[in-house]
Amino acid sequence: MISAYFARNLGDDLFLKILFDRYPHIQWELLTANRNYNDIFKSYRNVKIIYSYRDVKIGKSRFNLFYKISELINGFRKYDALVIIGGSIFMQSPAWKMKWEERKYLLDRFKRMNKKTFILGANFGPFTDNVFLERYTELFSEFDDVCFRDQHSYRFFKDLKNVRVAPDVVFNLDTGFPETKEKNVGFSIIDIKEREGLKESYNRYNDKMEQIIRRYAEQGYNIKLFSFCENEGDLRVANQLSRKLKDVHNGNNIQVVNYEGKIKEFLEVFHSCQIIIGARFHSIILAVIYDQSVFPIIYNEKTLNALKDLSMEQNSIHLKEIHNMDVIDIVQIAADNRNQDRHVFNEASRQFEKLDTILR
Template sequence: MQKRVMIYAYTNFNLGDDLFIKILCERYPDTQFALYAPREYKYSFRTYENISIYSSDNFFVRLLNYGIRKVGIEHSTSSIIAKNCDAVVRIGGSVFMQKSNWAGMPKYKQNIKEKPFYVLGANFGPFSDDQYYKDHYELFKKYTDICFRDTYSYKLFEDLPNVRKADDIVFQLNNQQPDLSNDHILISVIKPSFRKNLMGYDDVYYERIKDITVQFAKKGYKVTLMSFCEKEGDQEAVEAILHKVPIEIQESVNKYYYKFNIEEALDIVASSACVVATRFHAMILGWVFNKPVFPIAYSEKMNNVMNDIDFQGSYINLKEIGNLNPVEVYESMETNFVDISVQAKNAENHFKKLDGYLLGYSP
């Protein structure tokens, strides 16, 4: 009998998180998945017959959720959908960050019924409150399987028997994209101030990205400024940088805004000659497609993964970007290649336990 699985994921049209959903659906074509997400996700995954999108932005659904909150019930539409599924998969990267308004673990998260619950591809933190860690430690005891994507997160919970580690899920992505001409440099950008710890860095970051863009353009390259997630300010960042680019350089600069078309976005990365990656998954995808990657690390999750794979190339932490010489980025095209064949194989281990449940394999 076909199993139904609820997917909990970050559904804000972020390319990295949408790739998680894509990989999950493609790995288990005979499983029917349910995703509570904005209605436009029906367009993003229109070619997948094994996923049903339940619109989170439907007026009546929002009205129902409002009513539920008003009467003090902690359940929501998503939890109602999950009740009608055989299992739950929470797939995503930074899904355990402590928010500034955190005030204890909600009861509905603690109320894990007799239903398999898998956490795949996550990292833990950042967090500032020991109670946040302790509450999750107790919560994780109730889960079926937790597979983190970095050593730091794994070490926090390694004494729990259901906790494992594997390389980021996207490492296993099929890299057989069309053989496209490597005629452009891809620069993935963010709006630093979207993150509280990077308030005040927008101007220096935009200025330096502009300088990097000019450096490559003067060397004869086309440059593509890419937004991975409009809702997190990437698109706004692209426009701000474009306004800084000198007029004589502008015809060498393009922009690409991801929203619905995953395959098109992957083609953009695959056709590049080099990736300048502020986005975490721009870094991973560059390595997947065997491109030299210059990381601009905006969070510890990027540094943690670079440490895990023993990355020896040049990079910069975003808070230090004012010290970056654009020539160093250009020269990294010769030095910043990484062989991720080991990581690609290891990344499949995220699904080791879920394979056992959905496919009947012995984990």
């Protein structure tokens, strides 16, 4: 059974693709009501969607139909293991206690039958109080294996013997494209209009993106505006920027590229870029994978923590500060800012170290 972030977000879908490719002989069942995943992984005969994962309200109580039906019919006996895989899946939100209880419920059912339980690829936080940390310390201690993706998250739980750390799961991606680059520059765009702590920078961020795009267009680059997650507003902001830039060569060299579940097609366009101006976490990871020059824009501490692990934090800037940086400086830094330490790819395979022992 797979529990993940099923929102047609490229980064999280890459986690799943890498998992399914690594273990093609294993039958995976996805705990989601999002029917888009039927199309996204339709070519994988070993992947099945569980449709009944929805909450229903009866009186003042809420019930998860999938949990109740599975418990009544087979008590989850059909599964050999539970895998929770994702990136920012342990952030403290107003509803964190309900999410904690769901995870605890699944964990208890699997442990009761001596089934294996895994957490892969995550970072921990941000969080604001010690109760959150204490509850998750208790939860993590009961899993067979927990592998974080950055040192910062690992340090909170390093005293737990079942907790490890390895680079992001996506570093295990098979590149699969010829090593040719066109005169393209890619922009990973995010929507911060409703994000606490960032929304005050909304106009300044968008204005600066427009200025940088115009600079690259003047230098003869084709512009690719990447929307990694339409559900979180990336496409809306990318389209908004595209409309503002219609005067640049009549908009002919500006393309909005929206991730709609077609992973290969999206990555093909991304790979064609020489330079990435990246806000989305996995735009930076992909730039390292494809050996592209990259200028990281930090909107969340997970990005800063990953850049520190890669020794790339110097040539980056926080989103809230980008309006203070000169466009010429950004373009100069981005021109040749690459990750030179390639051992990260070998290290990333350790995300699956424990899972390999039972599935390979």
